[in-house]
Amino acid sequence: MKVKTTKTLCPICNAILEGAITEEGGSIWLERSCPEHGFFRNLYWSDAALWHKFEQYDSVGRGVENPNVENPPGNCPENCGLCSSHKSGTLLANIDLTNRCNLDCDFCFANARACGFVYEPSFDQIVGMMQMLRSQKPVPAPAVQFSGGEPTMRDDLMELIRKAKEIGFPQVQLATNGIKMAQDIGMVKDLKAAGLSTVYLHFDGVTKETNSKLKSDEKAVKNCEEVGLGVVLVPTIIKGRNDHETGAIVRFAADHIKAVRGVNFQPISFTGAAVEEDMQRERITIPELLQGIEDQTGGVIRESDFYPVPCVVPFSDLVETYTGMPQVRFTPHQHCGAATYVFITDKGMVPINRMVDVESFFRSIENLTEKLKKGGQLNKYMSLIEGIREMNDSFKKSEQGSTAQFWKLIGKTLVMQNFDALREFHWNALFIGTMHFMDRYNYDIGRVQRCCIHYATPDGKLIPFCTYNSGPVYREKVWSTHRK
Numbered sequence: 001m002k003v004k005t006t007k008t009l010c011p012i013c014n015a016i017l018e019g020a021i022t023e024e025g026g027s028i029w030l031e032r033s034c035p036e037h038g039f040f041r042n043l044y045w046s047d048a049a050l051w052h053k054f055e056q057y058d059s060v061g062r063g064v065e066n067p068n069v070e071n072p073p074g075n076c077p078e079n080c081g082l083c084s085s086h087k088s089g090t091l092l093a094n095i096d097l098t099n100r101c102n103l104d105c106d107f108c109f110a111n112a113r114a115c116g117f118v119y120e121p122s123f124d125q126i127v128g129m130m131q132m133l134r135s136q137k138p139v140p141a142p143a144v145q146f147s148g149g150e151p152t153m154r155d156d157l158m159e160l161i162r163k164a165k166e167i168g169f170p171q172v173q174l175a176t177n178g179i180k181m182a183q184d185i186g187m188v189k190d191l192k193a194a195g196l197s198t199v200y201l202h203f204d205g206v207t208k209e210t211n212s213k214l215k216s217d218e219k220a221v222k223n224c225e226e227v228g229l230g231v232v233l234v235p236t237i238i239k240g241r242n243d244h245e246t247g248a249i250v251r252f253a254a255d256h257i258k259a260v261r262g263v264n265f266q267p268i269s270f271t272g273a274a275v276e277e278d279m280q281r282e283r284i285t286i287p288e289l290l291q292g293i294e295d296q297t298g299g300v301i302r303e304s305d306f307y308p309v310p311c312v313v314p315f316s317d318l319v320e321t322y323t324g325m326p327q328v329r330f331t332p333h334q335h336c337g338a339a340t341y342v343f344i345t346d347k348g349m350v351p352i353n354r355m356v357d358v359e360s361f362f363r364s365i366e367n368l369t370e371k372l373k374k375g376g377q378l379n380k381y382m383s384l385i386e387g388i389r390e391m392n393d394s395f396k397k398s399e400q401g402s403t404a405q406f407w408k409l410i411g412k413t414l415v416m417q418n419f420d421a422l423r424e425f426h427w428n429a430l431f432i433g434t435m436h437f438m439d440r441y442n443y444d445i446g447r448v449q450r451c452c453i454h455y456a457t458p459d460g461k462l463i464p465f466c467t468y469n470s471g472p473v474y475r476e477k478v479w480s481t482h483r484k
């Protein structure tokens with residue numbers, strides 16, 4: 001049964017095709033026919049009920065006011081960069097600092113060894129990319145992440161982090177294998193002093209079978225804990241390889257809550273040399289991942305605790321209405337990812353859903369925004385107080401009743417405009433999220449057009465993650481054009 005139509009690509013020749021999203025046997029499938037290569041049907045989401053629940057959170061963004069490229073609708077993903085048809089602004093911008101690496105992983109296609117050349121933009125080119133990102137309208141990109149290859153191979157990394165702060169990025173991140181950070185606590189101190197906000201640590205498991213650099217990762221996390229630098233663990237999840245350790249990874253994160261702020265699970269996407277048999281054997285979709293977390297945490301964290309990323313759009317609306325200023329909007333496609341927060345307490349892990357009836361909480365945020373829109377300046381505080389009372393009801397409806405900690409956060413943030421409260425919140429809570437990057441077997445142009453994670457390139461473009469690394473794979477062209 002067809003549930004939706006979309007645009008997609010032929011997995012062989014990348015021709016733009018009409019796609020049908022269908023439901024059958026309790027799963028969701030992507031179907032399309034290429035005039036040259038025939039019919040293809042691939043798994044999109046393994047749980048149709050969860051797909052429908054997430055579908056309700058569809059929220060299309062407003063794009064950017066100053067796109068880098070003009071592109072007629074229907075041409076995506078040709079002439080990418082960020083184009084006039086793109087529907088979301090940049091939330092997180094990746095900048096590949098180098099394709100050199102200090103590991104030699106067999107599966108890696110994104111390194112100098114596999115490419116046969118070095119890609120390494122100059123300091124000035126990187127500064128240009130960052131300035132372009134901060135000039136995005138109506139909202140400058142709030143976060144930059146240095147990636148690679150292995151970005152710690154750059155001698156000017158500290159200078160680049162300092163420059164990113166100077167240019168105005170509130171959030172500066174580093175995606176790393178953590179090898180150098182494990183070896184040298186002095187370097188971790190320097191990263192923190194330069195202004196780094198968070199380390200995105202590639203971390204595939206808690207045993208030596210799933211994670212060949214486990215000892216190094218543990219040391220890197222310990223060094224970050226000593227220095228007070230936040231870490232997000234980033235496991236690539238492969239069915240049959242490490243999907244049995246998702247619960248243990250969450251527990252590892254909870255045990256290291258002083259440093260670890262979150263886990264960002266990435267179900268494997270089959271790019272590079274991967275073939276269809278690899279995909280059939282190792283594919284894991286978001287619902288299977290979430291079910292695995294539920295099973296492996298003994299039901300402490302449930303699949304139903306997770307929400308799609310655009311669920312937080314009502315918060316942006318509220319702050320926009322309250323302040324009159326355009327805000328960052330979390331509008332990736334509703335089927336790109338899922339997330340929740342888990343509080344680490346003396347009694348163990350408590351998902352936020354046990355503290356708040358999330359759905360009625362979102363409704364009260366929407367009601368409050370409506371009231372503020374109608375209320376005018378004079379009634380602003382009255383509306384706020386009334387709205388917060390309504391929000392409190394969503395705490396009462398939750399399983400564990402009103403929670404002082406969360407209540408305090410909402411009060412401080414909304415009434416007193418104290419956004420430090422959010423920082424406090426993050427230190428007590430663990431973010432657990434997942435994003436399923438696409439590959440040729442599940443490529444949905446409807447998703448990539450809404451992407452909020454973009455790569456900046458030396459020629460002044462912004463390429464969404466899933467066209468940079470898959471589909472047309474702009475990475476190859478960018479790297480080879482700007483090779484050293």
Ligand code: SF4
Nearest residue numbers: 076077080081083086
């Ligand atoms: S992915 Fe976005 S920026 Fe790229 S071509 Fe499509 S709509 Fe344009």
Ligand code: SF4
Nearest residue numbers: 332336448451465466
């Ligand atoms: S990176 Fe891919 S999976 Fe993530 S938001 Fe962008 S299009 Fe969706």
